[in-house]
Amino acid sequence: MFPGADLVWRRGIYYLHVTQSKEAPPLTETEDTLGVDLGVAQLATDSTGESFSGAEVKAVRNRYHQRRQILQKVGTRSAKRRLKHMSGREKRFQKNTNHVISKALVQKAIVSRKALALEDLTGIRERTTVQRKNRYERHSWAFYQLRGFISYKAAWAGVQVKLIDPRNTSRTCSECGHCEKANRQSQASFLCKQCGFCLNADYNAAINISRAVVKQPMVSRLRS
Numbered sequence: 001m002f003p004g005a006d007l008v009w010r011r012g013i014y015y016l017h018v019t020q021s022k023e024a025p026p027l028t029e030t031e032d033t034l035g036v037d038l039g040v041a042q043l044a045t046d047s048t049g050e051s052f053s054g055a056e057v058k059a060v061r062n063r064y065h066q067r068r069q070i071l072q073k074v075g076t077r078s079a080k081r082r083l084k085h086m087s088g089r090e091k092r093f094q095k096n097t098n099h100v101i102s103k104a105l106v107q108k109a110i111v112s113r114k115a116l117a118l119e120d121l122t123g124i125r126e127r128t129t130v131q132r133k134n135r136y137e138r139h140s141w142a143f144y145q146l147r148g149f150i151s152y153k154a155a156w157a158g159v160q161v162k163l164i165d166p167r168n169t170s171r172t173c174s175e176c177g178h179c180e181k182a183n184r185q186s187q188a189s190f191l192c193k194q195c196g197f198c199l200n201a202d203y204n205a206a207i208n209i210s211r212a213v214v215k216q217p218m219v220s221r222l223r224s
């Protein structure tokens, strides 16, 4: 077998996955940035206010999550088989959604000649204060997969990805700059205690992300 090829067996069929490496194009130099806030209710919201809904994905994921818990309690061999089958389907659905969203975001950056900015989540697990009920979703592999898809599609397209410090992006007013925890009223809404500015919370965060100082440029993992 040649390098970069995997033989995968799925449901009685062999698939040959061939990996090709190509040279990444040079990055487009630009001062303009499209900020992207990745979240739970909306999988992604950008700094122009466009959001990519996670409603469908969330419904599917919750349904699978419930069924999984039931099957785990059952614990028989057929239950285990069903569990495995289910997790494959769920992953493929999620992966497809992540491909669609990441493609749309990168396309938008190309057309508007902007760089993309994301929160740098290195060490976020230690810092985060996500409520327990959200933790399952926030730390799921799907969340990291979407980030990964955005970064490699961006690298292929020559779009720069900037990683910014995630602290205070959701509690700072994008209108007057006032930073206070109470500004973030709920998961969905932002209301500035100082100037009264009101906006969808993810949209407000995405604007802050688009303006934030770059912590480090994301290193492309493409081989050339």
Ligand SMILES: [Zn+2]
Pocket (backbone or CB within 6 Å): 173, 174, 175, 176, 177, 178, 192, 193, 194, 195, 196, 197
């Ligand atoms: Zn304000």
